[in-house]
Amino acid sequence: MIKDANPADKTEFQTMPSKQTVELRSPDGSADIYMLFAGLVVAVEHGLEMEDALKKAEEFYVDYNIFRNQQKAKKKNLESLPSSCWDSAECLLAQRDYFEKDGVFPSGVIENVVSKLKAFDDKGLSEKLYNRNDEISTLVRKYIHCS
Numbered sequence: 001m002i003k004d005a006n007p008a009d010k011t012e013f014q015t016m017p018s019k020q021t022v023e024l025r026s027p028d029g030s031a032d033i034y035m036l037f038a039g040l041v042v043a044v045e046h047g048l049e050m051e052d053a054l055k056k057a058e059e060f061y062v063d064y065n066i067f068r069n070q071q072k073a074k075k076k077n078l079e080s081l082p083s084s085c086w087d088s089a090e091c092l093l094a095q096r097d098y099f100e101k102d103g104v105f106p107s108g109v110i111e112n113v114v115s116k117l118k119a120f121d122d123k124g125l126s127e128k129l130y131n132r133n134d135e136i137s138t139l140v141r142k143y144i145h146c147s
């Protein structure tokens with residue numbers, strides 16, 4: 001594939017005994033596609049520039065089913081994604097330097113995204129709604145659109 005995509009490149013490549021994959025859990029259709037892909041490019045560049053990238057990759061490599069009972073201990077070592085828009089905004093603020101590097105995302109863009117996320121005022125919502133199926137159903141009908 002490398003040679004097919006870059007026919008002018010005469011570099012000799014070693015054969016690769018295995019193919020590494022990357023899992024991308026794409027957002028729904030409401031995502032801003034331009035910011036999504038710009039963010040992915042920033043993340044890839046950050047990963048390629050990290051001094052300890054291989055060590056970090058080994059640390060997060062998962063070669064087991066995290067949903068099986070016998071893997072529960074291993075699963076606890078993995079970080080969870082933010083559970084709310086509010087928490088996502090906090091993560092973005094904590095990591096904003098990566099996104100603002102080289103002016104890819106100006107600070108005003110970051111502040112705007114944080115403001116929009118926090119406007120949902122959903123901090124701790126998952127805990128508040130635990131076992132309250134009627135309220136969960138109401139929120140799903142209000143905010144999740146599959147059309």
